[in-house]
Every structure is written in C-alpha cells, then in structure tokens.
Amino acid sequence: MSDDSISPYAPARAPKPLRSYKSDPYKHIFSRWSITKWATYAICAAIFLIAVSYTNDIITMAEVLIFIPFIGVYYWFYLYDAREMDKTFTRWAFRYNAIKIPYLKQTKHVKIKFRMNHNELEDLLTLQEIIVVKPGVITLLKYKGNKYGVMWRGYPKKYENDSLIELELRVKKFLDSLQENLVFKSIWYTIENPKQEARKALEIVSTEGEHTKARDIHLQGLKAYVDQDSRAQVVGKYVYFMDLGYCQNQKAAMIQYYAIVPGLENILKPALNGLARVNNPLDIYGIYGEIWGVKEVVVE
Numbered sequence: 628m629s630d631d632s633i634s635p636y637a638p639a640r641a642p643k644p645l646r647s648y649k650s651d652p653y654k655h656i657f658s659r660w661s662i663t664k665w666a667t668y669a670i671c672a673a674i675f676l677i678a679v680s681y682t683n684d685i686i687t688m689a690e691v692l693i694f695i696p697f698i699g700v701y702y703w704f705y706l707y708d709a710r711e712m713d714k715t716f717t718r719w720a721f722r723y724n725a726i727k728i729p730y731l732k733q734t735k736h737v738k739i740k741f742r743m744n745h746n747e748l749e750d751l752l753t754l755q756e757i758i759v760v761k762p763g764v765i766t767l768l769k770y771k772g773n774k775y776g777v778m779w780r781g782y783p784k785k786y787e788n789d790s791l792i793e794l795e796l797r798v799k800k801f802l803d804s805l806q807e808n809l810v811f812k813s814i815w816y817t818i819e820n821p822k823q824e825a826r827k828a829l830e831i832v833s834t835e836g837e838h839t840k841a842r843d844i845h846l847q848g849l850k851a852y853v854d855q856d857s858r859a860q861v862v863g864k865y866v867y868f869m870d871l872g873y874c875q876n877q878k879a880a881m882i883q884y885y886a887i888v889p890g891l892e893n894i895l896k897p898a899l900n901g902l903a904r905v906n907n908p909l910d911i912y913g914i915y916g917e918i919w920g921v922k923e924v925v926v927e
Contacts, residue, residue, distance in 0.1 A: 781899035
C-alpha cells in the first residue's frame with residue numbers, strides 16, 4: 628500500500644487563467660473618459676468667456692450661457708459613465724458615416740433607418756418567382772441570380788432562466804448545422820387591425836380541446852368582442868427564410884432542399900411554436916404585402 632505523504636510526485640496544479648489587463652478609465656489621465664471630461668469643461672469655459680464678452684448686451688449673454696446647461700445635462704446622461712460614453716461614441720460614428728459616405732461616395736456602410744421604402748425592401752427580399760413543386764407540400768422561392776429559398780411561419784418559445792443552457796445548446800446546434808455561405812433570415816414585423824388573425828385563432832381554439840358549456844360561452848363572448856371592437860390594434864408576426872444558395876435549375880434546387888430543409892426543421896421545431904412551412908402562393912404574396920405595408924392581408 629503506497630503512502631501518498633512520502634511520494635516524490637506532486638499532483639499537477641491547474642494553471643491560473645490569464646486575465647486581460649484593462650486600465651481604469653476614471654483614473655487614467657489619458658483615457659477617453661478623462662479626455663472627454665476635460666474637453667467638456669473646456670467647451671463650457673469657452674462658452675462662458677464668450678458670454679462674458681457681451682457685458683453690454685444682457686440678452687445676448689443669456690442666449691450664449693443657455694448652452695452650458697444643455698451641454699451639462701447631455702454630458703451627465705450620455706458621457707459621464709464610461710460604458711454609456713462608448714455607446715454614445717458608437718452612435719456618433721454611425722451617424723457620421725450616414726452623413727459622410729453618400730456625398731463622398733465611399734465604401735458601402737450600414738444605414739441607420741427605422742423605415743424602409745419598397746425599393747430598399749426589394750433589395751433584401753428579391754422575390755422573382757414562386758415555384759410550386761408539390762401543391763401544399765413543397766414550394767420554392769426563386770430570387771434574382773438563380774438563388775432559391777424556403778419560407779416558414781412560427782413564434783419563438785419563451786424560455787425561463789433555468790432553461791437558458793438548453794436554449795444556448797439549441798442555438799449552437801442550429802448555427803453549426805448551417806452550411807457555408809447560406810443565410811437564415813428571421814424577420815419580425817407589425818401590422819394594424821389584425822381582427823381576421825384574432826378571429827381565425829379563436830375559430831381554431833373553439834374546435835380543439837374538451838367542449839364544456841362554460842368554455843363555449845366564453846369563446847363566443849371573445850368572438851363577439853373581437854367583432855365589435857373598433858379600436859386600432861397592432862400585432863407582431865414572425866417569418867423565416869432559409870437560403871438554398873445558387874442553383875442552376877429547379878432539379879439542383881430540390882437537391883439542396885432535401886439536403887437542408889428536413890434537418891433544419893427538426894432543429895427549429897423544439898424552439899418555435901406553430902412552425903409551418905408556407906406553401907400556398909397566395910399566403911406568400913400576402914406575407915410580402917404585410918412586410919411592405921402596415922395592414923393585414925386576408926387571403927380568402
């Protein structure tokens with residue numbers, strides 16, 4: 628029986644992790660935070676000296692001094708905290724590029740836009756043709772340049788804090804399954820007056836589950852409420868696209884389809900509620916109409 632206390636061999640020690648060194652921006656005199664602070668003080672001092680020069684004109688002096696409180700408030704909310712300062716500088720850089728590049732015609736940049744017109748949307752959703760391979764089963768979207776894709780509807784599931792690990796594993800599995808140079812798009816958009824959507828959901832619910840008198844009366848009341856409600860409503864919808872890449876013809880596109888879509892759906896189903904491939908051309912046109920507009924498209 629060996630005695631570990633007199634063994635000449637010692638167990639290996641785990642190496643200590645190396646931490647990246649980060650200087651404290653509040654203490655370093657040449658940090659961006661310190662430079663921003665002293666630059667703000669200098670600007671306020673300069674404004675004060677300019678205002679004092681108008682000693683004979685009280686109104687002009689007041690008009691110049693009014694800039695100091697505005698600068699102070701902006702500095703306090705957007706520049707005083709080092710992390711908030713970095714976000715502010717990033718926003719400034721994007722806005723600067725948005726103004727500079729269109730006039731100087733430099734390289735392509737990220738546009739800061741909250742609304743996009745139809746021409747810009749067509750650059751992102753370049754739908755050229757809808758190909759029904761098997762009615763109700765397989766429908767391909769053909770884009771410019773002989774590129775193909777598939778469309779789904781669905782809603783992300785809500786995950787609690789204790790299931791974040793599972794969610795991260797699912798996301799990793801999904802990302803690892805994507806082939807090189809192929810893009811998976813997730814688009815969220817809002818529409819107004821979604822009465823037909825709400826009515827349709829109630830009709831589906833009323834045909835499912837156990838029928839009781841109280842339940843049926845409650846559903847009838849909800850249907851009546853939806854029909855009588857005249858207020859403008861807004862609802863969000865999700866639509867998903869999977870690129871199949873460049874294909875010489877439909878036969879090559881179907882090879883890509885069988886190689887990608889079935890496995891991808893198996894990965895997406897546990898993470899999305901109501902995942903359904905969109906195969907009806909009228910539904911596809913309706914979704915594009917909803918994305919480009921603000922009203923719900925009702926397909927009859």
